[in-house]
Structures are given as structure tokens and as C-alpha cells.
Amino acid sequence: MLIPREIAQSIVEETGSIMKRDIHFTDEEARIIASMDAGRVGDFHEGAAEVLRTEQKVVVYSRKTLEGTRPGVIMPVRLHDQVVGVIGITGDPGEVGRLGVLLQRMTQILVREAYKEGYLEEQLELENQARETFVKEWADNSFDDEKLFATRGWIFNINIYKARVAVILELEGFEDYWYARIGSPDADVLEEVRLQRYRRAIENLISRHFPEKNEHVLVPNGTSSYMLLLSVNEHMDYQQRKKLLTSRMEEIQSALDKTYDQRSVAGIGNLYDSPRELWKSVEEADRALRFGVDHKRPLFYFEDLGVESFMYDLSQSVRTDFIQRKLRPELLAAIPDCFNTIDTFYKNDGSIKKTAESLHIHKNTLQYRLKKVKEVTGYDPRDINDSTLLQIALAFYKIT
Numbered sequence: 001m002l003i004p005r006e007i008a009q010s011i012v013e014e015t016g017s018i019m020k021r022d023i024h025f026t027d028e029e030a031r032i033i034a035s036m037d038a039g040r041v042g043d044f045h046e047g048a049a050e051v052l053r054t055e056q057k058v059v060v061y062s063r064k065t066l067e068g069t070r071p072g073v074i075m076p077v078r079l080h081d082q083v084v085g086v087i088g089i090t091g092d093p094g095e096v097g098r099l100g101v102l103l104q105r106m107t108q109i110l111v112r113e114a115y116k117e118g119y120l121e122e123q124l125e126l127e128n129q130a131r132e133t134f135v136k137e138w139a140d141n142s143f144d145d146e147k148l149f150a151t152r153g154w155i156f157n158i159n160i161y162k163a164r165v166a167v168i169l170e171l172e173g174f175e176d177y178w179y180a181r182i183g184s185p186d187a188d189v190l191e192e193v194r195l196q197r198y199r200r201a202i203e204n205l206i207s208r209h210f211p212e213k214n215e216h217v218l219v220p221n222g223t224s225s226y227m228l229l230l231s232v233n234e235h236m237d238y239q240q241r242k243k244l245l246t247s248r249m250e251e252i253q254s255a256l257d258k259t260y261d262q263r264s265v266a267g268i269g270n271l272y273d274s275p276r277e278l279w280k281s282v283e284e285a286d287r288a289l290r291f292g293v294d295h296k297r298p299l300f301y302f303e304d305l306g307v308e309s310f311m312y313d314l315s316q317s318v319r320t321d322f323i324q325r326k327l328r329p330e331l332l333a334a335i336p337d338c339f340n341t342i343d344t345f346y347k348n349d350g351s352i353k354k355t356a357e358s359l360h361i362h363k364n365t366l367q368y369r370l371k372k373v374k375e376v377t378g379y380d381p382r383d384i385n386d387s388t389l390l391q392i393a394l395a396f397y398k399i400t
Contacts, residue, residue: 003027003077003085003111008034011087011110018106019099022070022090025077025107028052029157030086047074048086053208055083057100059093073100077107079115082200131156135219139166139227141279149275162215163234163273165245166227166281168289169252171202172263174224198260202226205259209252225289227282234273241271242301249299265292268301287312294399307395319396326393331376339394341369342381346391350382 008025012034016023024035030049032040046066050058051074058074060066073096074088087107089096134152136142138160143149153160182191203218206226210216214231221227230248232241249266256262267289269281284302290312292300302309311319323329332338341359345366348354356363370381379386 003033005033007111007114008085011107012036014110015087015103015106019089019103021096021099022072023103024088024090026086026088028083028085045069045074045086045088048088050074051076051086052083055208059097061093072096075100075104077104077111079108079111080197082197082204084111132219134158135217135227135229138275139229139279139282141276146275157215158217159215159231160275160278161273162231163271164217164229164278164281165232165271166229166269166278166285167245167249167266168221168225168227168282168285169206169249169264169266170225170289170293171256172265174262199223202256202260202262205255206252209248209255227285229278232271234271246299253298264298265289266299267292268299270303291399307392311392311396311399316400320400323393323396323400326377326379326389327397328377329397332373335369335372335376338369338373339397341366342373342390342394345370345381346387346394350387 003025008027012023012025013036016036022036024032024037024040024045026045026048027033030045030052032043032045032048035041044067047058047060047069050066055076057076058066060069060071060074063070070090071092072088072090073093074086076083077085077087087103089100089103091099134156135158137149138153150160178191178195181187182195184191199220203220203226206228207218210218216231217227217229219227230245232245236244245268249268253264253266256264267285267287269284269288272278272281287309288300288302288305291305292298329339335341337359341355344358345355348358352363352366356366359366373390374380374386377390379390381387381390
């Protein structure tokens with residue numbers, strides 16, 4: 001909760017007493033947390049959800065228009081360019097339109113004052129830290145009592161028993177860019193403030209691409225990445241579910257690119273329906289991410305990995321030793337386009353004809369290259385037993 005209930009209620013009471021209108025305040029989950037009508041507290045407000053999604057004012061003309069709404073005007077409340085809540089005023093839109101503008105300004109002033117006094121700033125930071133700590137415990141499977149942990153989840157509106165897929169989204173070039181800015185001799189503490197605002201803006205953008213009434217979870221995951229724990233329907237057809245996940249992530253990545261000129265890479269883990277198994281999806285997403293980064297793939301699923309699914313568990317020294325013993329890359333480099341030739345050969349299931357066509361070379365030329373590989377390494381790419389070792393060595397070589 002970005003705005004504490006007590007502050008939201010004081011804002012509602014103060015502005016409501018001046019305007020003599022029914023005022024309500026909703027949180028970042030579109031739940032009413034303060035209202036002149038106590039009976040509305042806790043209700044979902046679809047009009048507020050639309051405001052959070054678009055960050056624009058919404059005018060409601062009829063009770064039937066949106067769930068949980070009454071005629072009136074609903075507006076975003078901003079703090080440091082971040083939407084921290086939604087304020088609404090009930091009444092005929094033609095009558096309360098101008099009051100709505102005034103209400104929005106008054107509310108933002110009161111929020112800023114609370115922030116300046118330190119209480120709101122501290123509250124926001126503590127709540128963010130508490131939520132991130134909870135999610136980290138979940139992702140690491142480091143909680144003891146499941147019943148207690150589930151209860152803690154409800155405090156953050158998180159149902160740990162929902163089937164989920166983990167996604168790790170990493171921002172390309174983020175650390176290099178900000179290192180150059182903050183490491184400049186002219187940099188001051190404001191650069192750090194800008195960095196944190198940028199990270200929060202990215203987080204808000206991602207959140208806006210979640211559907212209304214969603215149960216997805218999003219938290220920062222280090223300096224330049226985010227962890228998404230997406231709630232999915234485990235009964236949905238596998239291909240349909242994968243298509244939906246791909247579409248959602250591509251939409252988010254496209255928005256990052258268009259809005260902030262920020263490219264990204266996403267790794268996606270498998271589906272798990274037990275809170276005790278979520279850590280597996282998180283680890284899988286991380287491995288898929290590393291493969292995507294190494295192979296310049298903006299989006300990659302763990303389930304699509306071959307030998308790469310375990311190779312990141314091996315140390316760099318072990319991988320390098322295997323490459324040198326089985327591939328001898330410094331000698332293979334003398335063979336024209338050697339590594340691409342081997343890779344293409346295996347991608348075409350060992351077909352001489354298809355590989356030669358893909359590489360735009362004569363079949364004899366391809367046969368010559370494969371023969372030279374055998375002479376240099378002692379392993380024949382065309383032999384089923386040797387090819388397994390060569391493919392593993394080649395996979396290691398690609399990420400070295």
C-alpha cells in the first residue's frame with residue numbers, strides 16, 4: 001500500500017468537509033481505502049482501475065458503466081511522477097468537473113506535505129521493503145511455516161496458492177549507462193535520485209500492462225532486473241498458455257522500448273502450482289535469461305533449452321577445460337566458418353543437402369569442412385556418439 005489508510009482518510013475528511021461532497025480514495029490495487037461512506041471501504045473500484053491503467057482522468061456518467069462506481073470524476077494522485085493512488089468525487093459530472101480538478105491538486109499537495117514530514121516517505125519505503133522481503137523468501141523457499149507465510153501473503157494481497165510462472169526481466173545496458181552518469185566528476189546525489197525514479201517508473205510501466213483484478217506479483221530483482229510471478233490458469237492448454245505469456249511479455253518489452261528506448265531480455269520458467277516449488281520456476285527463469293543474453297534472444301523459455309539447461313551450473317573453469325579437450329577452438333579457427341558450419345549442420349539434423357543450402361556452399365565443401373573437424377578434434381560430427389560431445393562443447397563455447 002503506497003498511501004497509508006490513515007493518511008488517505010484524513011485527506012478524504014479534509015477535502016470532503018470543504019467541498020461538501022462524497023470523496024473516496026483508492027490504493028494502487030483499485031481498492032477503496034478511505035471514503036466519506038465507510039460502507040464502501042474495501043470495495044473494488046473499476047473506475048480507479050482504469051485510471052491506474054491509463055494514468056488519466058475518468059468521468060463516470062452512470063452506476064452501470066463500471067463496477068463499484070457512482071457518477072462522478074476519478075483522477076490519479078501523483079507523487080514524484082509516480083501514481084500513488086486515485087481520488088474520486090461523487091456527483092453529476094457536469095457539476096463536479098471543476099471541483100475534481102481542485103480536489104486533485106489539493107490531494108497532491110496534502111500527499112507531498114505528508115511526504116515532506118517524513119512519515120509517508122518512511123511508510124512507503126518500509127512497505128516496499130516488507131513486500132520485497134516477503135517475495136524473496138517465497139522465491140528462495142526460505143519460509144518455515146506455510147500457514148503463517150500464506151497469512152502474511154494476504155496482507156500484501158498475494159495468494160501463494162495460485163499456479164504461477166516466474167519471469168526474470170533484465171534491462172540491457174542499464175548498469176553501464178548509469179555507471180557513466182553517476183561516475184561522472186560532475187555527478188551529485190541527484191543522479192542517484194534520478195536512477196531510483198527511473199527504476200520505479202519502469203516498474204510502474206510494467207504493472208500497467210497487467211490486466212485488471214490481476215494477481216501477478218512484481219518486485220525489483222537487483223539493480224537492473226525485475227522478477228515477475230505471473231498468475232496463470234494451469235488448466236489452460238499448454239500452447240495457448242505459452243502464446244498468452246509470450247504476447248504479454250512482448251507487449252511489455254515493446255512498451256519499454258517505445259517509452260524509454262530501453263531494450264530488455266526475459267527468461268521464463270515453468271509452471272508450478274505449489275508455493276514450495278516456486279523457487280524452481282525462478283531458477284529456471286534465471287537460466288533462460290542467461291541463455292537469452294548470451295545468444296541475443298529477447299525472450300526465451302527454460303523448457304526450450306537443451307544441454308544449456310544445466311551448463312550454467314558448471315563453473316567457468318570446468319566448461320573451458322571441456323571446450324579445450326573436445327573442441328580445440330584455436331585449431332578449428334583455421335577452418336573457414338567452422339563453428340557456424342557445425343552449428344548449422346546440427347540444426348539441420350545432420351542433413352548434408354540442407355546444411356549446404358543453408359550455408360550457400362557446395363556439398364563437397366561441406367564434406368571437406370566436416371572431415372577437417374574430425375582431423376583436428378578426433379571427433380566426427382557425422383557420428384552419433386561423437387556428435388553428442390561436440391554439441392555440448394559447442395554449447396559451452398557459445399557462452400564462454
